[in-house]
Amino acid sequence: MFALVDVNNMYCSVERVFDPRLEGRPLVVLSSNDGACIARSNEAKDLGVQMAQPWFQVRHLQKTHGLIALSANFELYSDMSARMMAIASRYSPNVVPYSIDEAFIDFHGIHGDLTAQSRHLRTTVLQELGLPTSVGIAPTKTLAKLANHIAKTCDRKPGHYPQALSHRLAQVCNTTDLTATELEALMSATDVGDVWGVGRKIAAKLHAGGVRTVLDLMRADMATLRRQFSVVFEKTVLELRGTPCMEVEEAPAAKQQILVSRSFGKPVTQVDGIVEAVSEFASRASEKLRLQGSVAGALQVFIRTSPFREGDRQHSPSMTVPMRPTADSRKIVQAACDAARSMFRPGFNYAKAGVMLMDLREAQAIGDQGELDLGGSDGGESAPEPDRPALMAAMDELNRRFGRGAVRVGSTASALAADSGGASWSVRQDRRTPRYTTRWEELPVVRA
DNA sequence: TCTGGGGTCCTAGGACCC
DNA sequence: TCTGGGGTCCTAGGACCC
Numbered sequence: 217m218f219a220l221v222d223v224n225n226m227y228c229s230v231e232r233v234f235d236p237r238l239e240g241r242p243l244v245v246l247s248s249n250d251g252a253c254i255a256r257s258n259e260a261k262d263l264g265v266q267m268a269q270p271w272f273q274v275r276h277l278q279k280t281h282g283l284i285a286l287s288a289n290f291e292l293y294s295d296m297s298a299r300m301m302a303i304a305s306r307y308s309p310n311v312v313p314y315s316i317d318e319a320f321i322d323f324h325g326i327h328g329d330l331t332a333q334s335r336h337l338r339t340t341v342l343q344e345l346g347l348p349t350s351v352g353i354a355p356t357k358t359l360a361k362l363a364n365h366i367a368k369t370c371d372r373k374p375g376h377y378p379q380a381l382s383h384r385l386a387q388v389c390n391t392t393d394l395t396a397t398e399l400e401a402l403m404s405a406t407d408v409g410d411v412w413g414v415g416r417k418i419a420a421k422l423h424a425g426g427v428r429t430v431l432d433l434m435r436a437d438m439a440t441l442r443r444q445f446s447v448v449f450e451k452t453v454l455e456l457r458g459t460p461c462m463e464v465e466e467a468p469a470a471k472q473q474i475l476v477s478r479s480f481g482k483p484v485t486q487v488d489g490i491v492e493a494v495s496e497f498a499s500r501a502s503e504k505l506r507l508q509g510s511v512a513g514a515l516q517v518f519i520r521t522s523p524f525r526e527g528d529r530q531h532s533p534s535m536t537v538p539m540r541p542t543a544d545s546r547k548i549v550q551a552a553c554d555a556a557r558s559m560f561r562p563g564f565n566y567a568k569a570g571v572m573l574m575d576l577r578e579a580q581a582i583g584d585q586g587e588l589d590l591g592g593s594d595g596g597e598s599a600p601e602p603d604r605p606a607l608m609a610a611m612d613e614l615n616r617r618f619g620r621g622a623v624r625v626g627s628t629a630s631a632l633a634a635d636s637g638g639a640s641w642s643v644r645q646d647r648r649t650p651r652y653t654t655r656w657e658e659l660p661v662v663r664a
Numbered sequence: 665t666c667t668g669g670g671g672t673c674c675t676a677g678g679a680c681c682c
Numbered sequence: 683t684c685t686g687g688g689g690t691c692c693t694a695g696g697a698c699c700c
Contacts, residue, residue, distance in 0.1 A: 246668090249668080252668055271667085314700085413697095413698065418698085448697080474671095477669065522667085
């Protein structure tokens, strides 16, 4: 058995913990550059604000309906997320975080009333963190996700499902507590698009074929589905029918790629601005790489103009650069900047750039390859600059203690830009709340 | 004026090999 | 007129997730 626990409207709920005045009011949290809505309170959803909707399209609701918008405060959300995961871990030795606001709890081998334990978990998170959660419990992960969705819907739209069920399943839904008839009633009132793994495209295709509800999908002909869709989707359907197809992970897997990308606060037209940004992203990506104990064998750099500015000429090149596996910021930054410089063309309004580290492997696996290269050099080339793991470790520790950016790779333009008061590409974040739980100088103040 | 930033997995098609 | 077939590896792109 699996449970999926997630925080309702996570970012909005966290903001409300620290500012109770936001309670009951329509609230959205915005992406970087305050560009789009990435979290919505129930009240904001009721106003019709869509997920990822551009802020400029709903800004007028501030005046007419009291809509409040905050810039995303990821440092705060990550910390609250870690606390939530820690509480979940009291209920099973195997809790696998799935995203910042949700985790799968492996209940295999856990005895007793799982519904009651899940309700207890909910209450504990609410008491200790002030965050509202929902829990879905089922024999497969896909069903647990769906049960979670049903638990939320029962809570938020009591009229959507038969009333007796709605009342029972609000906040916590365990599919094994249900009779076959009750399960059918729920599945026939749930759209296929609400299933984990069914996105816009697949939902449209299913609808066109007359498969509208989850019950339709559970009863659809497997051979036909397999012909029309991929093996991924086949697994989804099998899971809906109760056959587990997704493994129980023991430990969170190391990332296979690390991406740092950002839209710019305003268009960048000069090569220096692009290089500054790419240098910064490469540097951040290198830190993440070392944090998970990996080295990268290749990196990809992309820069792109805005597809939304239809009058602009578009240019969106990307370049992949193989490297001798390394986690050394100096080398990664150098390679990324060289790539960015060679792709840049004057006369374009660049809107975004990114650096992706690929071909990741464990740091130990490469051993003393540096020395190997020295021995095998064919005479003509000069020896490659060796990696400096101790230097990188010292840099990471200083940045951890004194804040990101305290120590940087000095050869790059971003260091200069930071000194001269902010780079031309830097993001806008006008509405961010304090990082209450992770910065001493931003601790909340209680007045007697 | 203004449109997120991460990730995963699978598939199709080309290059290359025998 | 007519130009194999099967395998592997790699990359780009598409679907999905939050």
